[in-house]
Amino acid sequence: MNLKTKGVAKYINEPLVGRITRDVSSTGENSFLICEEIPADINTNSFEAILTSKDTSHLVENKPAVYAVPNFDHLSEGDIVAINEDGNINTLYRVNSFHNVLLATERCNSNCLMCSQPPKDRNDIPRLYSINQKLISLIPKDCIELGISGGEPTLMGEMFFQTLENLKEQLPETEIHVLTNGRSFAWQSMAERLAKIDYRRLMLGVPVYSDYYQVHDYIVQARDAFNQTILGLHNLARYNQRIEIRVVLHKQSIPRLTKLAKYIFKNLPFVEHVAFMGLEFIGYTPHNIEKLWIDPHDYIEELGEAVEFLSGQGIHVSIYNSQLCVLPENLWQYCRKSISDWKNEYLPECQNCLKLNDCGGLFRWNLNKHSDYIKPFTAIEM
């Protein structure tokens, strides 16, 4: 699944955000018309921009356009895209997906060994903020769930809270899931500011990788990160914010995993959900693979103990990014089909598996780095 394509930009001076339509009679505001030929009788005022695979010849004067785009197959009616000065067409929102995410910033104050989307040290915050404000106004009101990711979204500072206020006002029925390392909330004023929004549909997903600061700080490559995150979680709990803990499973986090589960129950019993997540082979991970790789088959005991302990104490637990054939059957009930549709793939041998429909499969980028124990369920064994 493609989330971006590129053509040649014309009359675009700043990023524009709009809804895709192929219907020339459409009159919606902020519409980008996709067309092969521009009909002679078209009311071009109905559209904010024109997107076409054709060449430059019949562009309308001063009407923003991207031309010579290879294809638009990935775009559905109503999808929201940003078109840029350089001709990039980035998909921001897909109407047929439950996995839409706002990118807050690519800046980050951590540098996790296994980061799937490595941070960039440039100030993209004002630009992304303005795109996102526009985007939020265009998202259908029946959107069920929306993520906010980065980078570290709280680095936006006040703009982070304004984004949430805007979301609460414009999409009151939408569940919002923010991925943050939580460190900023070590400052109580940040947690207090968040609480002021009084946003019950907001859930913060915060990673904790170890019960011991030095292991956590090493994994996230940031001094003091563990203490800041734990203090941040307590500040958030003080203001009744909804929290999910996210634990990525790899060679550095596995040795203390069951101790981490106890630590969460003892010190963070207020969390609503704990997710244990398989390693993604993308971003920094390939570079650090020697430090990170452990076959999921080799950690099922630790994972099972952690999951069953927390679940036994009444905490909602999930396992993400794992395949059923690698896990013992007693853990299947915790497995979720968590991988976003556009990243989700299966191995060739999975096609014969009788449990294919129940299995979360793999990240596309894990097709070449996965457990050695993946094996289709066939009728004979079952």
Added chain:
Amino acid sequence: MIESKANRKFKEAAFYNSQNDGGYFLLPFKFHRLNGEKEILVNEVGDYLILPTGTTATIVNRQISKENNSELYGDLIANFFISEEAIHPLIDVLATRYRTKKHFLNYFTGLHIFVISLRCEHTCFYCQVSRVTENRDQYDMSIQNIDRGIEIMFKSPNPHVTMEFQGGEALLAFDNIKYAVEKSEKIAGEIGKQITFVICTNLALVNEEILYYCKEHKILISTSLDGPQSIHDSNRHKPHASSYALAIKGIKLSREILGEDQVSALMTTTTLSLEHPIEIVDEYYNMGFPGIFLRNISPYGFALRTEKSKYSTDKFIEFYKKALGRILEYNFQGHYFTEDLARIYLTKILTPFNTGFVDMQSPAGLINGVIVFNYDGGVYATDESRMLAEQKDFTFKLGTLNDEYKDLFFGAKAQEIAQVWSNEALAGCSECAFQAYCGADPVHHHATQGDMYGYRPTSAFCQKNMEIIRYLIELMESEPKIKKIFESWISKK
């Protein structure tokens, strides 16, 4: 505000070490030898580590290092036993944990026991309080005292109060219970407090009419069941009838009308019971109870006037272990069946929370969690306190229902008891590893040792708690499947 990072080159784990010069600071913790090989270390909020004997000494002597004992070092840091800074960077988290453990203090007195009548149609030999008499005027709580008790109950700052009717046999004064329930319901509704009602009864007098009333007013039933018929009837004598047969019939009828979970039972261990741990557990299991509370007899007062009920703490512990073994067998077979004393300890040992059980708290549950309004208008610190009063020992009498709230709950007597109600400040307890799991019991120590403060080396309270806590920890640490069972008992799920 935390800024972005200046340099994104990956560093080795050692770079993230915050320790200075290989040193560390000790946080408050206590320790205790579990057996020949292991000792337990318990931190300020009840988290524990089980380590080989002698480890405490190496920790205190600063012989633990990141290099040579990396896993233990991490455990000690992560679990608040040592710190790399004089003030632990997560001291606020530790403070929150401490407050959570003492959360039971937040709301002050919840349980209000009304001794609605001292009259009883049973003549249990271990009972301090029953009177077989028809003299209502002398042994029933008067309407004026009920009114005054309700008034005081609703002065409690606790948003959720429990009104528990005890006896004698409470149902002998059922009309007065109805009066008290209806009046309290009305006031609770007006002032926005939650209220739970409990009737403690032997169920001999229960009938459908009473139970339908209980159903209508959401009144819980708490009864006595000492074991199978031979034990129960021997312990709990009722002239010309089988107490057991009446109790079982009453339990069944109560469950039918009120629902299974609205009826609970308590047992008292007598000398006779000591010989029958298995049969007693089986009786509770077969009767369909979700668990049993193995309770020793109060080792003082009226109960000890007869040789029949005197036994040593050793004997009770032996009984307890056998009974617990039977309970675990049921669990090994896949049945969920708990022992409730263990559940109270285990909640303290294994969770960040505490229990509302008033007999095992520090500060003690007396006054802070429970108060007793006696039939004659006397106000006592605990149920045992009013039983001492039956022996003409009024040490724990706080006053009468005619006194002011502040004089009862914060008066001279309460202040005197408060000196000795925290085990953190009692010799023999202040340095005890199990302090966080245990409580203080001034009434017990006064009754058995003549001194509220108590002397731990000869205290039966101490002996029982130390050994049962030690035994529970030893059991679950030696058998992972027992630990899983124990964890299931304390689950909030």
